[in-house]
Amino acid sequence: MPTRFFRHVAGCAILAVSGITAMQAAHALETGPIDARAVWQERSLSACRSEQSHTAPDVCLLRSMQRYHAHPQAIAAAKMLVKANKAGFISAWRPLGKAALATVTYPFRANTNEGSLLIGSDGAAIDVDEDAVREEDRATAAWRAFAAAHPDSVPFAPADFVGSTATDDGGQRLLFSTPMKSCHACADDGALLVAYTLDKAGVVLERELLTIK
Numbered sequence: 001m002p003t004r005f006f007r008h009v010a011g012c013a014i015l016a017v018s019g020i021t022a023m024q025a026a027h028a029l030e031t032g033p034i035d036a037r038a039v040w041q042e043r044s045l046s047a048c049r050s051e052q053s054h055t056a057p058d059v060c061l062l063r064s065m066q067r068y069h070a071h072p073q074a075i076a077a078a079k080m081l082v083k084a085n086k087a088g089f090i091s092a093w094r095p096l097g098k099a100a101l102a103t104v105t106y107p108f109r110a111n112t113n114e115g116s117l118l119i120g121s122d123g124a125a126i127d128v129d130e131d132a133v134r135e136e137d138r139a140t141a142a143w144r145a146f147a148a149a150h151p152d153s154v155p156f157a158p159a160d161f162v163g164s165t166a167t168d169d170g171g172q173r174l175l176f177s178t179p180m181k182s183c184h185a186c187a188d189d190g191a192l193l194v195a196y197t198l199d200k201a202g203v204v205l206e207r208e209l210l211t212i213k
Contacts, residue, residue, distance in 0.1 A: 058087035098202025121202030129157035152182040170200035
């Protein structure tokens with residue numbers, strides 16, 4: 001990531017901050033201790049998508065993973081997602097220091113079939129795409145100005161991980177950018193730049209909306 005990008009981020013005003021306590025209540029799932037073994041390379045799920053299937057898609061997914069001998073961690077992660085009404089599975093894993101970024105495939109969704117979970121060292125998984133614009137974000141002058149200029153613009157998942165910076169106390173800030181546009185085929189109207197701050201142990205502490213532009 002270019003140095004000028006980090007200089008830009010360092011100079012951004014923080015538009016909205018949400019602490020982890022509230023964030024966990026609304027946006028975090030407890031995954032337990034999982035790692036790269038939670039990744040499952042999709043096999044055929046066509047039977048689960050069939051209109052003739054007499055099994056609920058989420059149940060069919062779990063049965064298929066068991067049938068294809070998915071790792072127990074992969075099945076446990078999928079069960080966590082199903083429990084949260086987000087039937088899917090972890091399809092990629094990227095270590096980010098003491099945390100990790102898990103790519104989730106949602107095979108039964110009509111539109112956006114991919115998302116991202118930021119997984120702290122304590123097993124709390126933050127869905128960085130869910131409610132990409134929070135209530136506290138909408139209260140800012142910057143959001144109101146952007147919304148006035150682009151009234152039909154909405155966030156389009158998944159968010160892109162764009163880099164990280166170290167914090168003074170040995171932790172890190174992970175930066176995510178989400179495009180804003182009015183339709184899938186439309187040009188981007190702008191982007192949300194959000195930072196998640198982690199302590200030196202890898203636990204997610206807070207979310208900050210840095211800029212909308």
